[in-house]
Amino acid sequence: MPLTHCKRLLIPALAVLLISGCAGGSGSAGGPTIAEAGNPDDRVTPPEVRLLVYGMSCPLCATNVDAQLGSIPGVTGVETNLGDGWISVRVSDANPPTRRELIEAVEFSGFTFKGFGDTQ
């Protein structure tokens, strides 16, 4: 096979590897993307809001975040995905919490809030 043909195959293959490698390294693989920062005092929209959190390194760590988020009035359920860092928070229609309350709960639990999902 001529060298030029090899280059034609090699360059796209490297590009695919590079792109797939980068995509797997962040918390957005397969999940929502981070939305633009809104007013922290706005109440989130029921029935669910997603938060991207960094630093939850183990199952026990995730329980700390669950406990803090679950103690906020208006939060009815919390589900943590350790794989990508996204936390799904179900909120009541009658009394949804503010963005600030959710952010503070994450920081209070000792982890780093990175943003809300684009569904909000």
Place this chain on the structure above:
Amino acid sequence: MAAKKLRALGALAALLGLSSTAAAQQSFYNLSAAQPSPGVLLVREVVQYAHYRRDPVVGEFRLAMSETQLAYGLTPRTTVMGIVPLMYRDLGDEPAGVDATDFGLGDAHIMIKHRFWKRDTGPIDTMRAGLILGLDIPTGTDPFGNGGWDPMIGAVFTSIKDRHGFNAAARYKFNTDEEDDSLARQSGDRLADVLLLDLSYLYRIQPAMFTASSHGAWYLMADVNGIYETNGDAELRLSPGIMYEARRWVIEAAVQLPLWSDLDHRGELDYAIGLGFRILF
């Protein structure tokens, strides 16, 4: 004099054995800079059986310990911890003037851990560093306590990246026992200050990648535990183990083996086997 030496052994065994109230991603014999969040209580119950040899007074002996460890999150950065050891020692052949077996409380230990730095670089990845202040409370019954209010200072660093976890801790315990017996001192019988240097590595063996349905993980862990006493005694130990961590509880098992030692004042660890259970409230 023999009884005093045995008190030293009991107190040191308690300090070196298990006194590290466990947070997440923490190996069996080392500390971690991770900690429970405010209002969360972590309870750890640990049992350990150890065999010591070449003790200058009693030759060999066996020491069984059960420790109840509590860690409570005060603030996002600060945790208070308490440790109460219960000990049983069997000397085998009864030396003159010493009971062959003893059972009782060791010295309790309280500790404050304050995280002064953290950097969360990914969903799982984090680096954290904390300061430690501790105090031994002389609750120990004879011969397991040394009778002193011994302060301890230290620092701990944790780095977790994907499947790999690394902890490094340094602790220095000041001995405040005021008994200044020249005879005992000549024989090396006096308790010394202790420097503990611990390194640990944890590897998540299962799952290889966390997913939304991941509710637990298996880890292999290995510690290297360094002990230096100001009386000149020094020791290095290797502690491999395995741990399963669920969302609210952990089970763990480890063995501890001597790597190297230069001991003149106390027995040398032959081996230790430990089992532990942690639960989060």
